[in-house]
Amino acid sequence: MPLITNLDVMLAKRKMTLTELSERIGITIANLSILKKGKARAVRFTTLEAICRELSCQPGDILSYVPENQ
Amino acid sequence: MSSKYPFIKAVSIILRIIWYLQWLFLLALIVISILLSTNSSIVNIDKLKGFNVQFTKINIPNSISNTDNLQSDIYLSNGEGRLHIKNIEHRFIFYRLLSVFVDTLLFIFVIFLLQKIFSGLKTGSFFVKQNGVYIRKIAYAVLGIALLPKIIDYVTNIYITNNLDIDGIVLKARFDFDYRTTSLALLIFVIAKVFIKGAELREDHDLTI
Numbered sequence: 353m354p355l356i357t358n359l360d361v362m363l364a365k366r367k368m369t370l371t372e373l374s375e376r377i378g379i380t381i382a383n384l385s386i387l388k389k390g391k392a393r394a395v396r397f398t399t400l401e402a403i404c405r406e407l408s409c410q411p412g413d414i415l416s417y418v419p420e421n422q
Numbered sequence: 423m424s425s426k427y428p429f430i431k432a433v434s435i436i437l438r439i440i441w442y443l444q445w446l447f448l449l450a451l452i453v454i455s456i457l458l459s460t461n462s463s464i465v466n467i468d469k470l471k472g473f474n475v476q477f478t479k480i481n482i483p484n485s486i487s488n489t490d491n492l493q494s495d496i497y498l499s500n501g502e503g504r505l506h507i508k509n510i511e512h513r514f515i516f517y518r519l520l521s522v523f524v525d526t527l528l529f530i531f532v533i534f535l536l537q538k539i540f541s542g543l544k545t546g547s548f549f550v551k552q553n554g555v556y557i558r559k560i561a562y563a564v565l566g567i568a569l570l571p572k573i574i575d576y577v578t579n580i581y582i583t584n585n586l587d588i589d590g591i592v593l594k595a596r597f598d599f600d601y602r603t604t605s606l607a608l609l610i611f612v613i614a615k616v617f618i619k620g621a622e623l624r625e626d627h628d629l630t631i
Contacts, residue, residue: 383631393629 356416359388362407377402427544434540441533448526451519458515474518475505476579479592514586517578521571528570532563551625554618561610568603 363370370388374381379399386392387399400411407414482496535556542553579595586593 379631386629387631391629392631393626395631399631 354418354420355390356418357387357390357392357414358416359384359403359414362409362413366407368407373403373406376406426546430540430543434537434544437533437537437540441530441537444526444530444533448523448530451523451526455516455519474502475582475586475593476502476596477591478594481590514582517574517581520578521574524574525567525571528563528566532560532567535560535563549617549621549624551618551621554614554621557610557617558614561607561614564603564610565607568600568607572598572600 363373370381370384374384377399379402387395395415400414403414404411477498478500480498480501482498539553539556542548542550547553576595576597583593583595
């Protein structure tokens with residue numbers, strides 16, 4: 353998929369663990385792990401909003417588009 | 423885990439019994455075919471030397487006379503019956519056994535797929551795409567059960583009617599299209615399609631964070 357999740361990068365920048373983020377936004381580690389690995393089919397606006405709020409970032413910091421031929 | 427679903431466990435056991443019975447039937451069919459081919463005296467295979475034929479006309483040789491003493495011809499028309507002929511060539515019987523053989527094999531395949539579905543259900547995986555794929559395969563097998571034996575019967579009927587000349591009987595080959603089983607197969611196709619689509623939607627839902 354050309355959409356890449358940079359959640360692990362943002363977590364590292366904010367020095368936060370996945371467990372901590374999951375506790376703060378109320379989403380299970382399993383689901384956050386799916387998002388981190390790029391296996392998710394869709395992301396709810398509410399989830400994106402919660403992640404951006406807790407990591408103090410923009411949606412573009414978490415998701416980036418890379419064309420498949422690159 | 424299986425004790426959680428006693429009904430599924432019971433159906434699985436019934437399916438397993440049917441599975442073994444079908445294999446037993448197939449084995450019996452093979453044994454009969456071998457006995458026929460070797461003309462064995464182990465069993466009285468003369469009893470087996472009968473097969474169904476479709477006819478247009480069978481003349482009744484002894485015409486009955488009515489009260490006015492007027493002779494009238496009597497015949498049977500457009501029917502099907504079991505024909506017993508002594509010392510008939512074995513190939514005619516073999517052709518008849520062929521459709522039963524195909525029918526049994528396809529039924530065994532259906533039972534095999536049902537067992538696969540039920541073994542998945544025992545572990546609690548109900549709405550998965552794989553089950554939809556199994557259901558689609560069942561639809562193909564049921565369609566095969568509806569069509570293949572009938573096609574084989576029709577082809578062998580043509581062969582038999584062309585090679586069997588019996589005085590007073592006009593044989594004919596007729597294709598018996600099984601509307602009910604074909605409709606059932608189409609219905610299973612639709613169910614499989616809906617099931618696969620439903621499983622995809624569930625997967626999408628599960629992977630939406």
